[in-house]
Amino acid sequence: MTTHPTLRALRTTPEGLLWEPGERWVRGRKGDVTVVDSRRPVLVWEPGVPVPLYAFPHSDVRQDLLRPAADPPIGTHTGSRIFYDLDLDGELLENAAWTFPAADLAGHIAFEWFRRSGRGLDHWYEEEEEIFVHPRDPHKRVDAIRSSRHVQVSAGGTAVADTHRPVLLFETGLPTRYYIPREDVRLDLLEATDHHTGCPYKGTAAYWSLRGGAEVPPNLVWSYPDPLAAVAPIKDLLAFYNEEVDITVDGEPQERPVTHFSRTSGPRT
Known part of the structure; x- marks a missing residue:
């Protein structure tokens, strides 16, 4: 069997982001609505932030629920300029998602976690286990x-x-x-x-x-x-x-x- 040791190696972007492909099945929900369902998540570490977050391929995200942010924040998430509001049956969650400017992460969307930032998706699962606040860091014991x-x-x-x-x-x-x-x-x-x-x-x-x-x-x-x-x-x-x-x-x-x-x-x- 051929192995690929570099598949899990951390990459660095010019913007200072660290990232690597994840191997866990990850779902994110707001209430009873599944917004993200991905077997191809990417773990991302922002500069100066000790814990990672997930970014997901566009195709694994309910993009029909996303709207261009009416009031995108400035200077957050490593220079991100494109933010999305999440529209759930008229309930609008402002700036709940964003894309990173890094070319390596083009085509991926990241989400806020309610238990960490006070807004965003409120239930997250890795495989069949609910997780809280932020993703588990595979480099941490x-x-x-x-x-x-x-x-x-x-x-x-x-x-x-x-x-x-x-x-x-x-x-x-x-x-x-x-x-x-x-x-x-x-x-x-x-x-x-x-x-x-x-x-x-x-x-x-x-x-x-x-x-x-x-x-x-x-x-x-x-x-x-x-x-x-x-x-x-x-x-x-x-x-x-x-x-x-x-x-x-x-x-x-x-x-x-x-x-x-x-x-x-x-x-x-």
């Missing part, structure tokens, strides 16, 4: 591994967790996250919030803030009550943002990492 390390967490100078049975979550490009059984966390110091986020690798997270006015951001703690099967060991365990708390592992204080989650009270994933 997420591993949840049970451990016996001694993990201690303090926030604002107060000890909030102490365990010898954490689950360590290793995710490419992010700090190790320490998921801790609830029995080993000072739950009396936590207050549930109405904040939730979605992750294509882990599922939907619920959040807590720290009581008592400590100098830490809100939504400091999260948990996945129903995680995806690949990270099942983290179910119902609690994790803290390493960026904002002090974590000691086996007696060794860990440096606080600096990431895009540092000192922010905005949406987190």
Whole structure:
């Protein structure tokens, strides 16, 4: 059998886009209407954006639902100039789709994802599994591994967790996250919030803030009550943002990492 190793190699366009052919069957829906149905998606990484998006051949898109955008945005999506509104029985979703100026991606259309941008298609599927926020990156790993390390967490100078049975979550490009059984966390110091986020690798997270006015951001703690099967060991365990708390592992204080989650009270994933 002949192999083609270059088929999955990343390409670079003069505009700074990275892209590669995808191999998953992808569908995108708005409500009950399937707008995209493709077995030939293309993964695209825009400059400075750590997560990919999908672009699809025109023939795999319900173009009868697209209208030239009445008010196309300027300076978004790597210089794109052609945008489309999505018309669903009179409901108009403005700037829900666009084409990239890159010659390599001519003939392809990309879509906004509601769970990421607040507009666009609200249900996406890879094969028969629903995914959220953005496509999964084939160059990224997420591993949840049970451990016996001694993990201690303090926030604002107060000890909030102490365990010898954490689950360590290793995710490419992010700090190790320490998921801790609830029995080993000072739950009396936590207050549930109405904040939730979605992750294509882990599922939907619920959040807590720290009581008592400590100098830490809100939504400091999260948990996945129903995680995806690949990270099942983290179910119902609690994790803290390493960026904002002090974590000691086996007696060794860990440096606080600096990431895009540092000192922010905005949406987190």
